[in-house]
Amino acid sequence: MSESIVRYSSRSRARAIKSFLSNLLGHAGAQLGLLCLVFFLVLSAVPNILVGPLETVATATGDFLVPPSSQHLLGTDEVGRDVLNLVVHGARISLTIALLATVISLVVGTTVGITAGYYGGRVDVWLMRLTDFFFVMPSFVLALVITPVVLEVMGRGREILGFRPSLFVILVVIGITSWAFVARIVRSQTLSLKERTFIDRARVVGSSNLSIMVRHILPNLVPQIAANGALVVAGAIYVETSLSFLGLGDPLQPSWGTLLSLAQRAGAASTGAWWYLGAPGLCALAVSLSFVLVGNALDDTFNPRQRVIP
Amino acid sequence: MAGNAQEGRTSRIGNVLIRAAITLSMVATLNFVLFRVIPGDPAALLLGGARMSVSAERIEAQRQNWGLDRPLFPDQILDYLSATLHGDLGYSFKFRGRLVSDLIWERLPATIALVGLAQLIAMLCGVMLGLYAGWRRGGAVDRIAMGASLALYSTPSFWLAMVLVVIFSTALGWFPGYGIYSPGASIGSTDKILDYLRHLALPVAAVALGLIGQYVVVARAAMSDVVTEDYMVTARAKGLTNGQMLMRHAFRNAMLPLVTLITLNLGYVVAGAITVEAVFAWPGIGGLTVEALNARDYPVLQGIFLLLGVSIVAANLLADLAYGILDPRIRQ
């Protein structure tokens, strides 16, 4: 599989991509996951068109904790806001945080993994010790202590890149605490790629280390990075939702986790307001499951393990 | 030969210990650094919490008393490390004057009960179900178990907890939805245990269900790998029945990777338990974490982080040792 990516001829690459896509779409799980992801991406792309601007306490349109009705398809929350409105806007927050955190995580993980694998020796030993630390310490636990401290240092207030500071901190912290297993996988792939002849060839013609890593090794890692990236997104959603649930999110930009936190504080579970806690939870579940399914399908497609004939 | 084996074993355990030491020292360093970067004077914070004013003389006196006037490195960090090693985790902001170690110690049993029971149930159900699904890959059990597990795996456990409360507490009234004991009249000891177990049911179910999802997935993967191994073909050629093949050859080999995976998972179990405790107002470490977060009670938060770090590292050590016993290839 990776051989076909090594060869740069655009026609063979196009053919490889085509056969890859048809294989991937052959997975029922991947179809379901992709469909679901497209749905949520549309939601998060144009929430204002679909449900109007985010409702606040001041612009709330309904009564308190009203069950679903034709007016409020998913009912209302404890201050009369429309839950559908909140959930659709929450999609944007949750997905953006998870995707950006994943980008950070993949960049860090890939850089550490390639560097450790390519240079080997002492660099490898120390980078892997660092990786070990992040591997055994769950992202959630690290984020739990780092986030409040960083927030305290920065102070709440101004937005960064359109994010309220707490969300920005959360996404950065998730990103820098969840790269360890990507680094491990990338490292082991790099180790085996390093031994291949085309790397020697690049070295002989005088390519620099950086250019070998970026031009020759990185393209071959794309399959692994993609498959694991999907799993990292699922993990990021989990961590973000949990952190927000514990009150580290931002009520002015409520993600699904923040909505669940608000629902918990409003006693939604004990008063039986199932719609209030049901919708954000199901959304988090659906998106996270979709990424897992797509990730598994990618992994299956890239690494066909089952031998059909002995 | 024997000498070499002995040496190999020693160096392996040595490596394991070095890794554990490095992880622990990074946890301690992170704790130390995070605590120092918080704006505001620690002495002022400790004396008055973040929001009260205390006279400058008292703060200065306290600074000297606590050695805060000395350089951060190496004096303060060494003090910190030595205090930590002696079990001194400082004082809580929120619960004024209470030792962090006492607070954690009080809350620990409730979490151990919750996590321990959930872990036990999840291992029994999840691992067995997963191994069976992997053994009969593609069968009906496999499909159903795998579908359900992936869904459970993707579900935040606290949301599962909330759903359980809505269904089994609010709607059906079968189990209490929060707390550890029913409030009110003093009752007999057997009733008290029953009451406790009834309160434990939903939190344990919430944590365990999430774990079952994970364990089914990993156990199935481990078993699917074993099923395609050559020694399974040998076992079949020997004329063993399916049951004999499963119990004598597949089971132990499939358990090998699971030992590591399940122990590595401890951090995630506790992480899940923290949010579930928040849902049920369960008076454990998770409840304490939420209280500390809301009050920005950093000493308590650091103490909890240290506790989690130590337990995770200890679990990893155990896993490494257990693996060495289970797998003769490592034992050598």
Next chain:
Amino acid sequence: MTNLSQDKASLLEVDGLSVEYRLKGVSLRAIDRVSFALQAGEAVGLVGESGSGKTTTAMAIAGLLSPNARVSGGQVRYRGNLLPIDNDAAMRPHRWTETSVVFQGAMNALNPVHRIIKQIAEPCILKLGMSRAEATARARELLELVGIPTDRGTAYPHELSGGMRQRVMIAMALACRPSIIIGDEPTTALDVITQAQILKLLGKLRSQLNLALILITHDLSVVAESCDRVMIMYAGRIVEDGTVAEIFAKPKHPYTRLLIESIPNPASGIRIIRPIPGDPPNLMNRPSGCAFHPRCPSATGVCTTEVPSLEKFGWGRVACHLHRSSQEGRVAVHA
């Protein structure tokens, strides 16, 4: 069908055996109407490239086909009785007590977490109903028989060399005193010296215990050392069958000839290994007529259209249009 020995009853008779694999809805014929007989104590080599069907043939005989394989035709008789080779449970009593398999021990054929003595003793307990002590004693005997010091019995597979592991595999295969041993590339992963030792051991045990041996290999030189008879397989069919002496002296099928020429022979002075030109056949897209014709140096027109049937020729059998002088005009029936 053709049978080398109609006069006396054979130990094993394979008659018109065909096996198909299902692969993403496509059915793929791995072996096609394979027929041969095996006498008690006889050693037969089954030689071919990977994908030639030699392993499938052997696994079918042992009733060890994978779940996606299906016996689509033919039958296997053992001592005159029909073997239920496509019924896993029904084959169980036959396995190891009558037919056992020596897998590539150097690979992962031994369970890594059990001591070797336990693995050798296991079938004695489970199949022969021995007590643990009896089985252990039997396992010690077997270890001695294959030349492993009995105190090494407590070792784990990873603690043994490849040659030792192969000996353990052999000891294990002998545990229930079978009549047939199938050697599935038993020496492939070993160095030349160990390979020779293992082959010698197999030969010694065979005559000592009157074992029939089916040796699967891609290496004709292995067969030359240890077999009485060779069957050459190509694209799922037996293309030539004969005694070792005859086949090496006068190969009839062009494929056999090329195989023999590809063996490096230091004595002949020819140092260059001549690989067979062309690619191994693709079972998904089997060539018309004789499957070998695209690579055959002597192919003629008829080879591209007609499948040659396996006919008696001299002392053996051959499936080639070049050797059909006696049956000129007879057209092979093609399913």
